Amino acid sequence: MPIDATLPYDETNIFARILRGELPSKTVYEDDYALAFHDINPQAPLHILVIPKGPYVSWDDFSERADDAEIAGFIRAVGLVARELGLVAPGYRLLANVGLDSHQEIPHLHVHIFAGKKLGPMLVR
Ligand code: AMP
Numbered sequence: 176m177p178i179d180a181t182l183p184y185d186e187t188n189i190f191a192r193i194l195r196g197e198l199p200s201k202t203v204y205e206d207d208y209a210l211a212f213h214d215i216n217p218q219a220p221l222h223i224l225v226i227p228k229g230p231y232v233s234w235d236d237f238s239e240r241a242d243d244a245e246i247a248g249f250i251r252a253v254g255l256v257a258r259e260l261g262l263v264a265p266g267y268r269l270l271a272n273v274g275l276d277s278h279q280e281i282p283h284l285h286v287h288i289f290a291g292k293k294l295g296p297m298l299v300r
Contacts, residue, residue: 176280177274177275177276177277177278177279177280178232178274178275178279178280178281178282179274179275180232180233180235180236180273180274180275180279180282181274182232182282183232184230184231184232184236184282184283185232185282186230188281188282188283189281189283190224190226190281190283190285191230191283193210193212193226194210194226194228200212200213201213203223203256203260204225204252204255204256204259206248206252207228207248208227208228208229208244208245208248208249208251208252209225209226209227209228209248209249209252209253210225210226210228211223211224211225211226211252211253211256211288212224214287218287218289219268219289219290219291219292219294220290220291220292221260221262221267221288221289221290221291222287222288222289222290223256223260223287223288224285224286224287224288225249225252225253225256225285225286225288226283226284226285226286227241227245227248227249227284229241229245230283231283231284232282232283232284233271233272233273233274233279233282233284234271234273234284235273235274236284237249237284253269253286253288256288257288257290260288260290262288262290265290265291266290266294267288267289267290267294268287268288268289268290268294268297269286269287269288269289270286270287270289271284271285271286271287
């Protein structure tokens, strides 16, 4: 079910529980600002999710409320993960769904990293 990105942060969401260590994840990177782990249902040969450590519903919420250090830390973490996985030369795709029309399912900001094959054009032409 897609979520309404205008709702307040829900501390019981799956990614909040992963951050608290209540649920497992296949972690590939962690620092003060971000956690990166494998998507449980990969849509590409490599499909990583990067989430901020703070309680932000979506890109909208994060870009409005997060402080500069959180934003810099998170953005740098996304780039670092892709670089350390060797994805810059072959290329990769980033995606962040926001709210109902995008079909965002988990109400904690996550950036998808897709890689490992030719991903094709983003939108049907
Ligand atoms: P979105 O539709 O942008 O909200 O994407 C949510 C993503 O979270 C989907 O790709 C799911 O496969 C993924 N997902 C859901 N639960 C878990 C989990 N426990 N661990 C890792 N990925 C998950």
